[in-house]
Amino acid sequence: MKYELETIPVWDAVREETECPFCLLEEQSRSRYLDFYLGSSVMNPETRQRVNRSGFCPSHYADLVARRKAHGLGLMTHTYLMERQKELFPLMETLQKKSRAAGSKKVMPLVPGDIKKAQEELISSIEDQETSCLICDDISRSMKRYYYTLAYLWRRDEDFQKALGESKGLCLHHMAGLLPLASEALKPSELARFLDELMNLQKKNLERMEGELHWFTQKFDSQNNDKPWGDSVNAHKRTVQKLTGRLFNLD
Numbered sequence: 001m002k003y004e005l006e007t008i009p010v011w012d013a014v015r016e017e018t019e020c021p022f023c024l025l026e027e028q029s030r031s032r033y034l035d036f037y038l039g040s041s042v043m044n045p046e047t048r049q050r051v052n053r054s055g056f057c058p059s060h061y062a063d064l065v066a067r068r069k070a071h072g073l074g075l076m077t078h079t080y081l082m083e084r085q086k087e088l089f090p091l092m093e094t095l096q097k098k099s100r101a102a103g104s105k106k107v108m109p110l111v112p113g114d115i116k117k118a119q120e121e122l123i124s125s126i127e128d129q130e131t132s133c134l135i136c137d138d139i140s141r142s143m144k145r146y147y148y149t150l151a152y153l154w155r156r157d158e159d160f161q162k163a164l165g166e167s168k169g170l171c172l173h174h175m176a177g178l179l180p181l182a183s184e185a186l187k188p189s190e191l192a193r194f195l196d197e198l199m200n201l202q203k204k205n206l207e208r209m210e211g212e213l214h215w216f217t218q219k220f221d222s223q224n225n226d227k228p229w230g231d232s233v234n235a236h237k238r239t240v241q242k243l244t245g246r247l248f249n250l251d
C-alpha cells in the first residue's frame with residue numbers, strides 16, 4: 001500500500017530533543033483532529049454523518065469537552081444522541097418485553113436465556129460505541145503515514161539516517177507501530193540494516209534512560225542534595241513516556 005509522505009513534520013520531530021518523535025507527531029495529530037471536529041466541520045453534513053456512525057471513545061470525548069467549544073460540541077452530540085436513540089430504544093424495549101414476560105407467571109412458556117440475550121445485545125451496542133472513535137481512526141491513519149515516511153527518509157536521506165542515529169530513539173509503543181510499516185517501506189536487505197540500527201539505537205537509549213532514572217531516584221537521598229541533577233531531571237516522566245507513548249508536560 002502507498003502512503004502519502006509527510007517528510008517535513010517527520011524531519012522536524014526527529015530534530016527535537018525528545019524521547020520519541022512519534023509521540024510529538026501523535027500529539028500534533030490529536031490536537032489537529034480535536035480542532036477539526038469542533039470547528040466549522042461540525043456543520044458539514046458529511047462529517048455529521050461520520051460522527052453519527054462512529055462517535056468518539058471516552059478518552060477523546062473527554063478531550064473534546066476540555067477544548068471548551070460548547071456550541072460545536074452541543075450541536076455534534078445532539079444529532080449523535082438522536083441517532084443513538086434510534087438504535088438503543090428498540091434494544092431497551094426488547095429487554096423490557098422479555099423481562100416482563102419472564103416476571104409474569106401467566107406468560108408461558110418462558111424461553112430460557114431470552115433475557116440474557118436481550119441484555120447482551122444492549123451491552124454490546126454500548127460497548128461498540130465506546131470502542132469506535134473517529135479521532136482514534138484519524139490518528140491511526142496519520143501515524144501510519146508518519147511511520148512509512150520515517151522508513152522512506154531513512155532509505156533516501158543520509159542526513160536523516162545520521163539525525164535518527166543521534167536521536168534519543170523511540171518510545172516502545174511507537175516502536176511497535178513502526179515495525180510493520182518499515183517492513184512495507186523497505187526491501188529485505190534495507191530492512192535488515194534498518195532493524196539492526198534501530199534495535200541498537202533502542203537498546204542504547206533504554207540503557208541511558210535506566211541510568212538517568214537511577215540517578216533520579218538517588219537524588220532523593222539527602223546525601224545527594226548538593227549534587228547536580230545532570231540529565232536526570234524529569235526522568236520519571238520521560239521513562240513513562242518511553243514505556244507507554246504518552247507525552248507529559250515536563251515543566
Ligand SMILES: [Zn+2]
Pocket residue numbers: 020021022023024170171172173174175245246
Ligand atoms: Zn512515542
Ligand SMILES: [Zn+2]
Pocket residue numbers: 056057058059060133134135136137
Ligand atoms: Zn478515540
